[in-house]
Structure formats: structure tokens, C-alpha cells
Amino acid sequence: MAKVQGAVVVNIEECKGCGLCVVACPHDVLQLNKEVNSKGYHYSYMANPNACVGCAHCGVVCPDTCITVYRAKV
């Protein structure tokens, strides 16, 4: 079976660090970064990128639409 690899791109400056994407992710890919953006929010990032399947759950729940999701077969 072909494996699917996804990638999540977070617009760091627009992320408000609410963490809804972190709990929405079924594969524990996303975490809030220890670093902050210019507004002082702990932005979301891919802590475990290999587990991402590109389901886009994170993008759907993101209130600030700062998540873009890509997916391809590898």
C-alpha cells in the first residue's frame, strides 16, 4: 500500500497559539513551539512531521486560517 505523507505549513505570524490544531491532530504531529512569534504567541509547528498523513483536521479547526495542508503519495 502506498504510503501517504502530509505536510502542514503554519503561517507563524497569524497563529495565535490557541492549540485547537494540536488536539485535533489524530497523529500527534503538531505541538505549540517554545518560541513565540512577534505577537508573543507560542505558534503551532510540526513536532513529528513523519507521522502526518495530510488529513487537514488541523486546517479545518483553525479559527485563524493560518494552516495550509499538502499531501502526496510516496
Added chain:
Amino acid sequence: MELKDLIKPENLVYGKTKILEDEPMHYCPGCSHGVVHKLLAELIGEMGLQEKTIGIAPVGCAVFAYKYLDIDWQEAAHGRAPAVATALIRLKPDNFVFTYQGDGDLASIGAAEIMHACNRGENILVIFINNGIYGMTGGQMAPTTIEGMVTSTTPGGRNVDLNGYPMKITNLIAQLPGTSYVTRQAVHTASAARKCKRSIKKAIENVLDKKGTSFVEVVSTCNSGWKMTPVGANTWMEDNMIPYYPLGDLKDSVKGENSSEN
């Protein structure tokens, strides 16, 4: 495969719709308004309605909605969005008119307007954001505040003997013969948000087919007003709000025909 090889336009599965402006939203982190704005924007784009959509913004946090969706907007006095929408849809019957209202706006000061607009069966879509409090003004009790819920004006929790009972306004709306599709949804999880999007799509189709008023309640969070974290607010909503405001369709018919459920 390297991640940078994956990030190409042909692999895109989810991104920001063009209907949404690049303006960062002023809402608090984790606010449900952002998700509902996004669902509406996606549907307006997918259904090709950008040129004919007119939104009526409420008084409340979503008063600035005109900054975020690239469609025509009209502001209305507090609670009077259904009255303005009535005028617009009668003057411009070929347009798609929707109101976007919170619970303080729709269920309290605007209770008469919404009841009569729905009873007349105006061909408009009403999006009703129910977060149980007045979010913008500091988290005061609203008609929809559930029993025992702590707000800034009910610090000991809502006491039904003193403050009355929480109002299930969507159930009242579903009784009115002018409505065609009345539903209650939420956006706290990805599956709930996708389901909510399907409901709003159906509501828009009903409005375009002139079947009567469509009413979509979205049970929402206001984590700042509730004094919770965004994730904690979603959990609290699931445990406390949704049992009182159960999700699902309340009415699905055509104007003038009351469904048997009511």
C-alpha cells in the same frame, strides 16, 4: 520524501479560500467565530456566490466581519439584522442575503425581529452563534446562558428562580411555519465543523430555491468570556452546552409545511 518537495501547489489539500481577506482576525485565540467565518467563505467561494452575497453583520464581536469576507456587507442596529435583511431581499430578490448574529443580538434585543422575519418566511439565511454569554462586552449573562453557568453578572452561576430559564430559541424558530431548514451544529472538532459546513450549504441551497428562512445555530465557545483555555472551553462546551442544546436538524421542510417532528 523531503517536506520541501511536498509543499507544492499540486499537492495542496487545504488552504485559505480567496473569499477570506488577508486581514488577521481580531478574535481571541480559539474563538469559534473564525471557524464559522471560514466555513461561510469557503461555501460562498465554492457555490460561486461572491458577487450576489450580501451579509448583515450584527452588533457583537462579529461586527467587524466586513473586514474578513470579501463580499458586500451592511451593518444593522443591535438585533435588527433580520429587519434589514428583509428589506434587502425584497428589494434585491436575486441576491443571497444572510444575517450573522450572536446570542445577545438575536435571542435578547433582537428576539422580536428574528421571530417575525422567520414567521414571514423571508428567503434569508440566519447564522446564529450561541456561546451562552455576551462575549464582546465582558461576558455577561445572555438569555442562552445555561443553568449554573458562571458569568460576570451571575458570579454564583445562573439561578433559574432569579434569572429565568435558558432559552432554546432554535426550537422556538422551528415551530414557525415560515422556516424551511432549522438546524443546530457546532465547530469544536474537525468532523463537527465539516458537518456544520454541509448544513450551511443545504441552508444556502434552500434560500436560493426560495423555500423560506433557513436558520443555522452554531453552539460556540467564548473562552475569554468563560475564563478558560481554548481547548478547555471546547471540552466544557461538549460536557455542558451540548447536552442542553443537542446537535442535529430540528426541521427540514418547505415554507408553509410544518414537519411532523414539530
